[in-house]
Amino acid sequence: MALLEVSxxxxxxxxxxxxxxxxxxxxxxxxxxxxxxxxxxxxxxKSVATQTIMGLTRxxxxxxxxxxxxxxxxxxxxxxxxxxxxxxxGMIFQDPLSSLHPYYRVGWQxxxxxxxxxxxxxKAKARERAVELLRLxxxxxxxxxxxxxxxxxSGGMRQRAMIAMAMSLNPKLLIADEPTTALDVTxxxxxxxxxxxxxxxxxxxxxxxxxxxxxxxxxxxxVVVMYAGSTMEKADRYETFGAPHHPYTxxxxxxxxxxxxxxxxxxxxxxxxxxxxxxxxxxxFHPRCPYVMDRCRAEMPPLFEVxxxxxHTSACWLSRDQVERAALRTxxxxxxxxxxxxx
Amino acid sequence: MVRFLVxxxxxxxxVMFVVTIVVFVIFFVGPGSADVARxxxxxxxxxKTVALIAHRLLLDRPIYVQYWHFLDGLLHGNLGYSYYHxxxxxxxxxxxxxxxxxxxxxxxxxxxxxxxLSGVLSAVRNRSFWDRTVTVLALFFYxxxxxxxxxxxxxxxxxxxxxxxxxxxxGAGYTYLTANPLKWFQGxxxxxxxxxxxxxxxxxxxxxxxxxxxxxEDYVRTARSKGLSENRVIYRHALRSALTPVVSQFGIxxxxxxxxxVITETVFGMPGLGFTAVQAIENQDLPVIxxxxxxxxxxxxxxxxxxxxxxxxxxxxxxxx
Ligand SMILES: Nc1ncnc2c1ncn2[C@@H]1O[C@H](COP(=O)(O)OP(=O)(O)OP(=O)(O)O)[C@@H](O)[C@H]1O
Ligand code: SF4
Ligand SMILES: [Mg+2]
Numbered sequence: 069m070a071l072l073e074v075s076x077x078x079x080x081x082x083x084x085x086x087x088x089x090x091x092x093x094x095x096x097x098x099x100x101x102x103x104x105x106x107x108x109x110x111x112x113x114k115s116v117a118t119q120t121i122m123g124l125t126r127x128x129x130x131x132x133x134x135x136x137x138x139x140x141x142x143x144x145x146x147x148x149x150x151x152x153x154x155x156x157x158g159m160i161f162q163d164p165l166s167s168l169h170p171y172y173r174v175g176w177q178x179x180x181x182x183x184x185x186x187x188x189x190x191k192a193k194a195r196e197r198a199v200e201l202l203r204l205x206x207x208x209x210x211x212x213x214x215x216x217x218x219x220x221x222s223g224g225m226r227q228r229a230m231i232a233m234a235m236s237l238n239p240k241l242l243i244a245d246e247p248t249t250a251l252d253v254t255x256x257x258x259x260x261x262x263x264x265x266x267x268x269x270x271x272x273x274x275x276x277x278x279x280x281x282x283x284x285x286x287x288x289x290x291v292v293v294m295y296a297g298s299t300m301e302k303a304d305r306y307e308t309f310g311a312p313h314h315p316y317t318x319x320x321x322x323x324x325x326x327x328x329x330x331x332x333x334x335x336x337x338x339x340x341x342x343x344x345x346x347x348x349x350x351x352x353f354h355p356r357c358p359y360v361m362d363r364c365r366a367e368m369p370p371l372f373e374v375x376x377x378x379x380h381t382s383a384c385w386l387s388r389d390q391v392e393r394a395a396l397r398t399x400x401x402x403x404x405x406x407x408x409x410x411x
Numbered sequence: 412m413v414r415f416l417v418x419x420x421x422x423x424x425x426v427m428f429v430v431t432i433v434v435f436v437i438f439f440v441g442p443g444s445a446d447v448a449r450x451x452x453x454x455x456x457x458x459k460t461v462a463l464i465a466h467r468l469l470l471d472r473p474i475y476v477q478y479w480h481f482l483d484g485l486l487h488g489n490l491g492y493s494y495y496h497x498x499x500x501x502x503x504x505x506x507x508x509x510x511x512x513x514x515x516x517x518x519x520x521x522x523x524x525x526x527x528l529s530g531v532l533s534a535v536r537n538r539s540f541w542d543r544t545v546t547v548l549a550l551f552f553y554x555x556x557x558x559x560x561x562x563x564x565x566x567x568x569x570x571x572x573x574x575x576x577x578x579x580x581x582g583a584g585y586t587y588l589t590a591n592p593l594k595w596f597q598g599x600x601x602x603x604x605x606x607x608x609x610x611x612x613x614x615x616x617x618x619x620x621x622x623x624x625x626x627x628e629d630y631v632r633t634a635r636s637k638g639l640s641e642n643r644v645i646y647r648h649a650l651r652s653a654l655t656p657v658v659s660q661f662g663i664x665x666x667x668x669x670x671x672x673v674i675t676e677t678v679f680g681m682p683g684l685g686f687t688a689v690q691a692i693e694n695q696d697l698p699v700i701x702x703x704x705x706x707x708x709x710x711x712x713x714x715x716x717x718x719x720x721x722x723x724x725x726x727x728x729x730x731x732x
Pocket of ligand 2: 314315316351352353354355357358359360361364369383384385386
């Protein structure tokens, strides 16, 4: 049994302009101790999906199932869900600058979380643990910095502090929502390394949300590619990077320097993601797809197995035969995907 | 923190200095020296007294000497004599000030608690039955002039109660706390309620808006993701930040009120600063008017310093820089 199994998740927001359908039939699974990468352009519903699972979206209409160790999080009472939050599932959010409370000391915020779940731990003990956690994520002089306020930390340090807090109760799952987007490249690498080290040490499963496939290539075991609130493609890292099926995945890969041939020339996918209020009929990617066929405009493709591999699925009408697909790619795109060195 | 406060206090002293100059210019220089002496001397003074007063006020000397004399008097707590009562202005102020202070502080505590709690409730249950009820009530009291509410309360709780033989609240006047605490309290209930209800409404709206903003902040979501109880999320995390604009409004309102709650004091016949000011203006009792203007300005200045100090306590980003 997977640690977390989300199936057919729908989330929509009624707004004055119409109903925003942010997540439409999303399904994915996270295995114990593994890392799942969720990739997609801005607005594809990554944050909404993961926050909804933990009951953190307000004013949304939600349906579907999210089984955590076999129990549906979406059907839990607020009290039950609170006991899962923090203790079982730690969360790190997109913007480290605004995710810590500006009026409380960093250490206080970590101690609060520890003592909220373990009333028996003394303040002094919880503080020791907070210092230990800050040391673990690489904050220098943690015994002094524990008394700092967030504004005295740099962006990278705040994100590390968030990781320390999210890991403070040894959760089974860590949901990291673009933990490195707001940071510069060297700090990005450091933060990812911290997360990987913690995962090795504690066996934590991780959902890593990002719109950067490069990050996914480094750390994810499995990859879910999202577009306009739906799953486009699901596969392990090797398949995703070596033999992607969905044209959207292909487009994302081509926008990576390692795939474009010339390192300097990025090729972003032409066009814009669709409005989530007036979604196009059929395949949501069809207005931007270089392979578009008549059928794509009429019918939404379900997730098909690719190349006879049940772990690799793609929501696309193109041939599921890897050889045919590669031939078509050469014909339409004009070049085969350069095989990347997957780390 | 200390440097920040010292800076604020120095600024406050400077503002008070400017206030004394403005007062001096308006009341002494503006009307011309002959007029001032005559007014100061009162309506029935002989020319001789007027001349004497002109001399005592140094009206025959250069302006800066006059101002220095005026400031020197102020600093020694000497504000002159009311020509109407013949009493020293300072002792008039000393009698009136506790009345206004009791009224203002009591009402402020009530409206703050009432406004903040209903504002939080309204924000947390946004668009619920509670929110709508609170909003309508708040608008009702917000648009109600305090003299109307005051008279209404008097009519019901004094007039009708008295007719029914219940003597819970006096119709007018003020009992000093030191004289009889129970009577002090009974006398203040209706004025407090009047002031508090009229002001609480603004605080309900302010708190509600501020809370709605803060509830959307990322750090409130973080607090929820930590598994904290909803009460802790709302009161420990959200309200802490949402109070900032409320506190600054509170400081301003309280400062103004301590300078005299004119209407409420008049409706309930309470001899506070506002009531005294109205009488002084009617009697053209210049020294008393000057005294009250200075006390009222000082109240606003002190309230502002307290607000800033409280800001610093609330927000470490101010405290540490
Ligand atoms: N409370 C809300 N009300 C209305 N629409 C919302 C709300 N929250 C999110 N949305 C919409 O849902 C869509 C998905 O948002 P989401 O934040 O999940 O995107 P994302 O994939 O995380 O993008 P990014 O990479 O920019 O973080 C967006 O179009 C957003 O505008
Ligand atoms: S279904 Fe059609 S439009 Fe959609 S991705 Fe596949 S080929 Fe392109
Ligand atoms: Mg997001």
